[in-house]
Structure formats: C-alpha cells, structure tokens
Amino acid sequence: xxxIIEYLSKPIYHSDNAQLKWPYFVALFFFxxxxxxxxxxxxxxxxKAFHLHHDALKFSSFWxxxxxxxxxxxxxxxxIFRSWLKLKKINVILILVTLSVFVVMGLFHSKFTFxxxxxxxxxxxxxxxxxxGRRRMENFVAAKFKYFFYASVLIFGxxxxxxxxxxxxVILAFAPLLGSPQLIxxxxxxxxxxxxxxxxxxxxxxxxxxxxxxxFIH
Numbered sequence: 001x002x003x004i005i006e007y008l009s010k011p012i013y014h015s016d017n018a019q020l021k022w023p024y025f026v027a028l029f030f031f032x033x034x035x036x037x038x039x040x041x042x043x044x045x046x047x048k049a050f051h052l053h054h055d056a057l058k059f060s061s062f063w064x065x066x067x068x069x070x071x072x073x074x075x076x077x078x079x080i081f082r083s084w085l086k087l088k089k090i091n092v093i094l095i096l097v098t099l100s101v102f103v104v105m106g107l108f109h110s111k112f113t114f115x116x117x118x119x120x121x122x123x124x125x126x127x128x129x130x131x132x133g134r135r136r137m138e139n140f141v142a143a144k145f146k147y148f149f150y151a152s153v154l155i156f157g158x159x160x161x162x163x164x165x166x167x168x169x170v171i172l173a174f175a176p177l178l179g180s181p182q183l184i185x186x187x188x189x190x191x192x193x194x195x196x197x198x199x200x201x202x203x204x205x206x207x208x209x210x211x212x213x214x215x216f217i218h
Contacts, residue, residue: 004028007191013145015086017197025200029207032188039180046174052166062213070213074205076102081156081186082193082201085148087138091198095125152190157183 046052059065079098083091099122106115128137141148161179164171171178185208193201 004031004188004191008187011146011149011190011194013086013142014194015142018195020192020196020200025204028188028192028204032184032208035184036181039177039184043177043180046170046177047164050167050170050174052164052171052178055163055165066210066213070206070210074202074209077156078189078193078198078202078205081152082190083198085141085145085152085190085194086198087134087141089134092129092134096122099125149190149194153183153186156186156189 047054059068076098079091079094083094099118102118103115103122106112106118132140157179158175159179160182161171161175164178176183185205189201189205192204
C-alpha cells in the first residue's frame with residue numbers, strides 16, 4: 001500500500017497503463033474498506049444527530065438496483081469524473097457520447113435543470129476541443145496534473161455529499177465527512193485510472209457498488 005499512500009502527496013501523470021494484478025486489486029479493495037468503516041460510524045452519528053436523510057434512488061426490484069448501481073453507474077461516473085485525466089481520443093468520444101445521452105435522457109424525463117447543467121458542460125467541452133484541440137488539452141492536463149487529480153477527487157466526493165437532505169448548513173459544514181467514502185474511493189479510483197487504465201477503475205468501482213447493493217443502502 002506504500003505506492004498509493006505516497007501517490008496522495010504527489011500524483012504523477014503516466015501516459016502508459018500498467019496491468020493491475022488481481023492480488024493488488026483485492027488488497028486495494030480491503031484497504032478501502034478498512035479506512036471507510038471507522039469513518040462510517042462518524043458519518044452515521046452526524047446523520048442521526050442532525051436528522052439528515054440520504055436521498056437514495058428508488059428501484060422497482062433488486063435486479064434493477066443491481067443493474068443501475070453496480071453496473072451502469074460505475075461506467076458513466078468513471079467516464080465523467082476520471083476519463084479526462086488522460087484525454088486520449090477514445091476518452092473524448094466517451095465523454096461526448098455520455099454527456100449527449102444524459103441530455104437526451106433528461107429531456108425525456110423533463111428534468112430541464114439537469115439538462116441545462118449537462119448541456120453547458122457538453123457545450124463548453126466541445127468549444128474547448130474545437131478551439132484548442134485534443135492534444136493541447138491533453139498536454140495541459142498532464143502539465144497541471146496534480147490539480148486536476150485533486151479536483152476529480154474533491155468533486156466526486158462533494159457531489160455525493162449533496163445526496164443528503166436536511167439542514168443545508170449542516171450538510172455544507174459536514175460535507176467532507178458526508179462525502180468521505182466517495183473522497184477515499186475517488187482517490188483510489190483516480191490512482192487506478194492513471195496507473196492502470198479506465199477499465200480497471202470501472203471494475204473497482206463496480207466491486208464497491210456491488211458490495212453496497214448487497215449489504216448497504218447506496
């Protein structure tokens with residue numbers, strides 16, 4: 001675990017992907033659980049003490065929950081939050097397709113605020129591609145990599161912290177704790193994504209979400 005702990009203080013961009021060995025994959029999984037369990041008790045205390053509620057999605061069956069939470073969510077979340085850490089051609093295509101699908105789905109379900117936000121990101125990303133070009137954007141991310149890496153971790157954690165409902169000031173004050181499972185997960189996923197590739201980070205994300213489907217409320 002020394003490599004991943006050291007990586008926290010100095011994230012480094014790697015253009016190539018190394019194969020992730022499965023014993024290390026499993027070790028990372030239990031490393032995540034070992035850190036997350038004690039934080040879970042503190043988070044549970046805050047949720048109970050301030051009468052917060054987790055705004056979880058409603059599913060018609062266990063299998064629909066498994067499909068969305070354990071399979072689909074890890075794929076689109078990895079594309080949105082971490083694919084751009086290495087802005088190769090395939091990742092650009094994945095980002096554009098995923099954001100476009102979100103716009104269409106949002107329109108279909110009449111979620112116009114959501115559509116507006118996603119469309120702004122889609123438009124902004126497209127404009128940058130057209131004006132700067134993919135290669136210049138990729139080089140800029142590589143040059144300022146640690147800032148982009150930390151940003152991906154923080155945004156991932158704070159977005160999930162906003163899934164709680166209740167006193168907004170309490171949620172804002174305790175956002176780092178409420179989003180701590182995702183902050184830790186985002187860091188590990190970012191490490192795997194840069195070191196080993198997007199497919200491995202998706203698989204790790206699927207493993208964590210599958211555990212939440214089986215034993216916890218996601």
